[in-house]
Amino acid sequence: MFKKILATTALAVGLAGAAFADDKTKVGFVYVGPINDGGWTQGHDHGRQELEKHFGDKVETVFVENVPEGPDAERIMTQMALTGTDIIFATSFGFMDPTINVAAKFPDVKFEHATGYKQADNVSVYSARFYEGRAIQGTIAGRMTKSNIVGYIGSVPIPEVVRGINSAYIHAKKVNPDVEFKVIWIYEWMNPAKEADAAKALLEQGADVILQHTDSTAPLAAAKEAGAIGFGQASDMYDFAPNPRVSSIIDDWAPYYIERTQAVMDGTWSSTNTWGGIASGMVGIGEITDAVPADVKAEALAMKDAIVAGTYHPFTGPLNKQDGTPWLAEGEVADDGALAGMSFYVEGLTGEIPQ
Template identity: 95%
Template sequence: MFKKILATTALAVGLAGAAFADDKTKVGFVYVGPINDGGWTQGHDHGRLELEKHFGDKVETVFVENVPEGPDAERVMTQMALTGTDIIFTTSFGFMDPTLNVAAKFPDVKFEHATGYKSAENVATYSARFYEGRAIQGTIAGRMTKSNIIGYIGSVPIPEVVRGINSAFIHAKKVNPDVEFKVIWIYEWMNPAKEADAAKALLEQGADVILQHTDSTAPLAAAKEAGAIGFGQASDMYDFAPAPRVSSIIDNWAPYYIERTQAVMDGTWETVNTWDGISTGMVGIGEITDAVPADVKAEALALKDAIVAGTYHPFTGPLNKQDGTPFLAEGEVADDGTLAGMNFYVEGLTGEVPQ
């Protein structure tokens, strides 16, 4: 009863907040896709399950899947906040403005928005430096290709995807100057049938390595049939190892979720702008299989070690933009601001970033 009165009062004072006196920490997740999409959303939900495992009875997690970006997201977040959720993770770029809107109404609830660039006192942002993993994929791809044609399935042309293409290309080119990239954009994060068709089109045009920024295993299945190789995306996709899947980029959000929830429990939570890579484990590199020759594997792992150690940054000059204008001078490293908003190709890539 007391709870109810408290809540009604909170509503009366203009949705001031609904932090109930509860011993359990309630953690909410808002997902853009279904939890069994095998990719992005499943990765986050895996993080949620790990969080439950880690804290046991001390946490309660709730989630809503298939939430369209826009007003529906705003409503879901508000309802979560109203029902006593302490911290809410919103896991799609399109949830950015809704997250900030809701956060402004609930100053006592903590919000964490994935992949965005706007934060507030109670809104932190977090994202992963997947381009570090792309550098390793590019190296393996550049060494492994015999046709010197690498196919790349792009999803939605946002900076993260463009960054990934650039990073993979730079490193493929580094180990194999003759390499050429063919890019197909499908404008969706996941559409298995379209991904399969795109992979086939790339393979037919001579690609023998497929990189993908889409979430389904369809491109791997196509690569398998054609005797080409590919990489797992978002999850390990180990079913396709040792070939065609020769390695993978794994989204590993669990450590971050555990850390941030702990901070809420300890009362030490504050807004941050996290952009972690391989070093903290947020970006996992799946086992490089024996389909990759030992020297190539060693080279890829050395690159990984250098990135982890911080001695090497995948975007290090000299680099030019596609049109030939200078991007980074010799030895210069791209700053995070430039990377975060990257929507141009580097020199040597053909085609255009769709706009």
């Protein structure tokens, strides 16, 4: 209830001024977490701030944080649309159906949904190829683990998260055949207490490297206390550098937000499907610190360069599914359709993906 009150208050305050600025392009953002989460939502809000800097008084931005995935998201987006917002960015997977529902009622408003797959005439989708960054993290993890156990904190079991686990494991295994991954799911994008508990449980099981697809810095705090290493997620989390945070995946949404807002201003906006990676700048690799040996750093950066050049794809065969069924033949590269719907672990990973 407290989160709902915060959200409603923030919307009322944020939109009150916007209603009197009809000459401006109004841009709305719906966030699943707080803007200071240090991870996913903070990354999106950084993009919003950069949007404001770029356009100055030509735009008016509004946002609501801590919006649960479900009916609340639909209510918030409806309120935004009713108050004259021109384009709304819904920034979490669970906002997908609410976005489609609201968009159908407001055909003149443009909607952009992050990490989803449902489009409409006035709904675009966009996401980042986080799995490229996971390949680099997996390489570092496989080289640096001494226990040969890497812990991975999964958030919500959707293809995006499964892809990341697979990519990290494939590349850790390439450089360290003895490596083992242990995965704990928390079924939320952000819950610092659950994230901390999951990290501690993985550390107690022998992990000395912690990977995460969750939004807070709690896993890094647990890794620091245990003398393990970890990686920033979605934002740089550089406050924990040079150790335990030895690198990070950084989501840079600003160029996309600027481009799509400009399209609204120009009258050229159309429904699109964008999936950007390291080459496009949508995925950044945070500084690899000196806690990582020089040769390992060089290896990781060489992989980054190859991904950017298009000479290497993280999902290149031979690869089998968890049950040993052949998936990709030698040299075969997974297509985007297979990656977008990934619902299986690769061979070598243990445990089941929750349904």
